[in-house]
Structures are given as structure tokens and as C-alpha cells.
Amino acid sequence: MSTTPVKVAVTGAAGQIGYSLLFRLASGSLLGPDTPIQLQLLEITPALKALEGVVMELDDCAFPTLAGVEIGDDAEKIFDGVNLALLVGARPRGPGMERGDLLSANGAIFTAQGQALNKVAADDVRIGVTGNPANTNALIAMSNAPDIPAERFSALTRLDHNRAISQLAAKTGSAVSDIKKVTIWGNHSATQYPDIFHAEIAGKNAAETVGDQAWIENDFIPTVAKRGAAIIEARGSSSAASAASATIDAARDWLHGTPEGDWASMAVRSDGSYDVPEGLIYSFPVTTKNGDWEIVQGLEIDEFSRGKMDATAAELIEERDAVKELGLI
Numbered sequence: 001m002s003t004t005p006v007k008v009a010v011t012g013a014a015g016q017i018g019y020s021l022l023f024r025l026a027s028g029s030l031l032g033p034d035t036p037i038q039l040q041l042l043e044i045t046p047a048l049k050a051l052e053g054v055v056m057e058l059d060d061c062a063f064p065t066l067a068g069v070e071i072g073d074d075a076e077k078i079f080d081g082v083n084l085a086l087l088v089g090a091r092p093r094g095p096g097m098e099r100g101d102l103l104s105a106n107g108a109i110f111t112a113q114g115q116a117l118n119k120v121a122a123d124d125v126r127i128g129v130t131g132n133p134a135n136t137n138a139l140i141a142m143s144n145a146p147d148i149p150a151e152r153f154s155a156l157t158r159l160d161h162n163r164a165i166s167q168l169a170a171k172t173g174s175a176v177s178d179i180k181k182v183t184i185w186g187n188h189s190a191t192q193y194p195d196i197f198h199a200e201i202a203g204k205n206a207a208e209t210v211g212d213q214a215w216i217e218n219d220f221i222p223t224v225a226k227r228g229a230a231i232i233e234a235r236g237s238s239s240a241a242s243a244a245s246a247t248i249d250a251a252r253d254w255l256h257g258t259p260e261g262d263w264a265s266m267a268v269r270s271d272g273s274y275d276v277p278e279g280l281i282y283s284f285p286v287t288t289k290n291g292d293w294e295i296v297q298g299l300e301i302d303e304f305s306r307g308k309m310d311a312t313a314a315e316l317i318e319e320r321d322a323v324k325e326l327g328l329i
């Protein structure tokens, strides 16, 4: 086993996603069996006692890869020297809260955390945002961390990507492992565009294999885009284990590279590719290598896809303008 642990911060660590994520991280799902991990866990003060209980459970697992755990409510202490920050903690929408209320409540969290990361994170830090509204929270954190390169920030659309693979596998009776090159475009919200026109099933075009445009438009796309709400409806609370799993998938591919012949969906700062307005945190198909990502270029976009990609961009522009108005970016 190598000796220097990788320092990974998780915010909202006492929450639902945290309860699944921390154990996967500690057991080696992200870094493998030979790399020790140091967990740096941030919570708000009232949740620290519950977090202490979670740490007792982490201790009780006796994970060989877990080098240590630090908890606290001070972002500058917890983010000190971190190589990866998984920003999960966010204020969920409560009764009577308007979209603007949510953006401003979360804005305060992500401005402070962006500033703290800017001050104390390691030079090689990568920051993945899971807390909703994930794309705009990532934009806020990025805008408040001027010394960290913008490409080190991403928001999670990997759960949507995984949901799309699963739906496609079920429809076609294929193995999940045979499905490649699925894309989620845009926002992690109901306007996202899950695209299978460039996807492959066992090397053949997925949309042609399905051969059913009505299913793609009326079944597949809304099922994937509204899956979060369906899970809330069924479980009484939002997806947690699958969100934790996707958070790990996204970070693992970012740090260690996407597999040959495939790509991942990641919401990253738009450079204007595919005519997506520059500067939005928008989900694209990306390949990754050595901790860097590149947007897959040259995909043909037909009129149907263009409309969907523009609609989700329009929503992100609205969110961006709202947080600009609030003085958060």
C-alpha cells in the first residue's frame, strides 16, 4: 500500500447520501485497495453529533484503506490540503420555498465553500458538486474560487447517465456492460436531455437498435429526466445510495480515466462546444485522462436534439441570471 493518503472532503457527511458514500469511499471503491484515504467531513454544527456516530461506525468497519477521519463545521479547517472535495451538503427545498429562496440559501453555502477551497485546498484539488441545484451550485463555488482553474469544478449528472443506461438495458434486454456512449446534456433537472442517438449497444447504434422514436421521446427521456421525483414519491425521500454510487463513479472516472471506447457525462464549464453558451456548467459527453476532462467533439446534432439541448441551456441561463442578481457570482 502506498503511504501518503489521498485527502477527500465530503460535505453534508451526516446526511442520507453521506451514509452510503462514506463507507464506499473508506472501503476503496474510489481509490482501490492500495491507496489509503483520509476523510475530511464537513457538517453544520447541529449535525456534528450524528456525524460522530457515523464515524464510530466507520471505525467499527476496520477498513484497511481508511487512514483517518477528521470532522468539523469549519470549512477552512476541513478543506485544508484536500485533493478531492465532494460537495454533497445542500439545503433541500422546504414547504413554501420558492426557487429563488433555494438558490439564495444554497448560494450562501457554496460561496463560502468556494472561498474556503480557494484558500486552503491542495494545488491538485478536484471539486465535484452533488448538492442541488448541482450545476448552479458548482457555478457559484467556481466563481468564488478564482485561483482554482475552472476545469477543476464539475456537477453530477452521472446518476442520470447511469439511469439512462439502466433504462436502455431493460428495454433492449442487453447487459449494462454492453452499453456505451450514452450522453446527458445540460442541467441535472427535469429539462436534462438524455441522448441515445450516439450510444452503442454491443457496438451497434442504440437508437437504431431500439427502433422506436415514440419510446425514446415519450418514455425513455421523461423516465430518466423525472426519475429523481419518482424516487422521492416512492421512498419518501430523495435518492441516496444511487446518488452516492454515481458520485463515486464520476470521481473515479475523473481521477483515473474513462474506459477505452466509452465516455461519461459530466457537467463542466462550457467552452462554447455544441453552441452551448460559454461559462454555463452544462453536462456534456467527456473523456477523462490523468484528472483532466475533454468534451467529445464532432457529434452530429439533429433538430430534435438541438431543441432539447437549447431548452436545458435556457433553464441554466435563468438559474445563472438569478444567482447573478443575488450577487453570488
Ligand code: NAD
Binding pocket: 011, 012, 013, 014, 015, 016, 017, 018, 042, 043, 044, 047, 088, 089, 090, 091, 092, 109, 129, 130, 131, 132, 133, 134, 156, 157, 159, 160, 188, 238, 239, 240, 243
Ligand atoms: P440530506 O438532507 O439527508 O443531507 C444533507 C446534509 O447536508 C445534512 O446533514 C445537512 O446538515 C448538511 N448541510 C447543510 N448545509 C451544510 C453546510 N453549509 N455545510 C455542510 N453540510 C451542510 O440530503 P441528501 O439526501 O444527502 O442529499 C444531499 C443533496 O444532494 C441534496 O441537495 C439533494 O437534492 C442532492 N442530490 C443530488 C443528486 C444528483 O444526482 N446530483 C442526487 C440525489 C440527491
Ligand code: LMR
Binding pocket: 132, 159, 227, 228, 229, 231, 238, 239
Ligand atoms: C435525484 O436526481 O434523484 C435528485 O437530484 C433528487 C431530486 O430532487 O430529483
